[in-house]
Amino acid sequence: MQPSTGLPQELLDKIIDGLHDEPDALKPCALASRLLLERSQSHLFFTIRIHYPKASSRLLEVLKNNRRICQYIRELIVRKDESGLHDPDLIHVIRMLASLESLAIHGDDIKWNRLFSKEMTDTLVHLVRQPSVTTLRISNGHLVPFDFLAVHKHLSSLQLRSSILAFSRMQVPLVSEMTTDSWN
Incomplete structure (x- = not known):
């Protein structure tokens, strides 16, 4: 079962995309939730x-x-x-x-x-x-x-x-x- 944040995945992806050039912000995101992991890794x-x-x-x-x-x-x-x-x-x-x-x-x-x-x-x-x-x-x-x-x-x-x-x-x-x- 996927964890839920109440936010659509598309919105979460846009948030992570906004951090694309900030590895120090992306690393904790990748660790915080499986919903953020793949998109964070794609930028990292x-x-x-x-x-x-x-x-x-x-x-x-x-x-x-x-x-x-x-x-x-x-x-x-x-x-x-x-x-x-x-x-x-x-x-x-x-x-x-x-x-x-x-x-x-x-x-x-x-x-x-x-x-x-x-x-x-x-x-x-x-x-x-x-x-x-x-x-x-x-x-x-x-x-x-x-x-x-x-x-x-x-x-x-x-x-x-x-x-x-x-x-x-x-x-x-x-x-x-x-x-x-x-x-x-």
């Missing part, structure tokens, strides 16, 4: 930032314990530097993200193959090819594999900042037209 997990391996390990445990949370993650921001080069849990996390819309990768002026293993690169390329991913941002990446850009029609926004591409001998489809966002 909308954007995930991973800056070091422990973050991906903790996230993996959360996702394994509650698979529903995977559907709430729409934006993934990965910041890599030499201190977090080996991060096998991140591969598992990425493979669980079927609803992701935006991927941002921030390097630390380090060559791509030093930041990411071949398995991680393949996992990221597979992710970028998913139709749900419409935004890709890469910054401070050196020798970024061209596979990331080997054209995905579903991408509506592509941002490259301070990055150098690495071209391989792969077959690249012909691009007849490409538009980019403004370079502010």
